[in-house]
Amino acid sequence: MDRLQAMRVFVSVVDLGSQSAAADHLDLSRPVVSRYLAELEDWVGARLMHRTTRKLSLTTAGSEMLPRCRQMLELCNDMQAAVTEPDEA
DSSP states (O other): OOHHHHHHHHHHHHHHSSHHHHHHHHTOOHHHHHHHHHHHHHHHTSOOEEEOSSOEEEOHHHHHHHHHHHHHHHHHHHHHHHHHSOOOO
């Protein structure tokens, strides 16, 4: 599993409020989004979201994980930016 992509999917689902919206935003199919979420939940060993047809809400584990995922993704973006910028030597 691509854990970073799974984290991106999780954050997008939360931010956009649905798996369908996240799938559109990330240019992924809805089943792929669902699979990433399931794999992430398997990896951490806890359910991250309560899913209903009307509403999506975070579990306690999801609430704990969300800021950490954001932090991890920000760190990865910063790292990529740092190594792709020209050296100022």
